[in-house]
Amino acid sequence: MQKDWFVIHTYSGYENKVKANLERRVESMAMEDNIFRIMVPMEEELEVKDGKKRLVKKKVFPGYVLVEMVMTDDSWYVVRNTPGVTGFVGSGAKPIPLLDHEVTTILGHDLSGVPELPRINLSVGQEVLVTEGPFEGFSGKIEEVILDRGKVRLTVSMFGRDTPLEVDFGQVSELE
Numbered sequence: 001m002q003k004d005w006f007v008i009h010t011y012s013g014y015e016n017k018v019k020a021n022l023e024r025r026v027e028s029m030a031m032e033d034n035i036f037r038i039m040v041p042m043e044e045e046l047e048v049k050d051g052k053k054r055l056v057k058k059k060v061f062p063g064y065v066l067v068e069m070v071m072t073d074d075s076w077y078v079v080r081n082t083p084g085v086t087g088f089v090g091s092g093a094k095p096i097p098l099l100d101h102e103v104t105t106i107l108g109h110d111l112s113g114v115p116e117l118p119r120i121n122l123s124v125g126q127e128v129l130v131t132e133g134p135f136e137g138f139s140g141k142i143e144e145v146i147l148d149r150g151k152v153r154l155t156v157s158m159f160g161r162d163t164p165l166e167v168d169f170g171q172v173s174e175l176e
Contacts, residue, residue, distance in 0.1 A: 001070040003036060004097030005106075007089040008079060012063045015040040018084040019065055025078055034075040037068040041106060046150075046169060048122060051131030053170035064089070066106070071095065121174075122152055128172040130156070135165055139175055 010018045019038050026035045041060035046053055065085075069075050076095070079085060088095035098106070122128065122145055129139045140156035143164070150169050155162045 001034075001072070003068055003070045005103050006067050006069060006071070006079075006095050006097055007061075008065050008067055009086045009089055010063055010065055010084050011086065014084040015059060015063070015065050018082060021084060022065075022067070022079060022082045025082055029078055031075060031078050033070075034072055035067065035069040035078065037066075039066045039068075041066065045121075048169055048173060051170065051173045053168075060106075066098075071097070122169065122172070127175040128152070128154060129175050130154075130165070130167060130171055131173050132171050133167060135167070138165075140165065 008018070019040050022035075022038050026032060026038075042057045043060055044055045045058050047056050067079060069079070076088075080088065090096035122142060124142050124145060126142045127139060128142060130136055135156065138156040138158065140154040142152050142154045144153040146152065146166075151166050152169060152172060153164060153166050154172070156165050157163070
């Protein structure tokens, strides 16, 4: 029997509870030979609020859980009847496994929950206020977001001239 990745739909916000419930059911019903990995894909996003930066975990696919399993009547029953599961993703009654390239894309998204680079909610053209450092109090427009270095380049007006400036994500906040 071939094992494949399937997507199950859950009540929104219950993804981690479904994962825990399903892991317990797999163990108690001796399904370890048919149901292997259960994942709630997460990624860390750098959130900048009030000039403070922090990493928050966000679900990549809210309302969905991924299950690596061999599809049999018994394994289908165990997953489908787990509390919080509303069904498999697929057409009609037959669940459709993810295609190899979809699995590669999602696994490349790093299902362990630690992305290669954090996402931030700052973008080019956005007006921001410098909240700390020697340029505290100046406002400017973001010209470039440098993810790998955790910095933004912006232009501020200083002495009547546009002046380029490079600061850390945590040194700016959104202008409201």
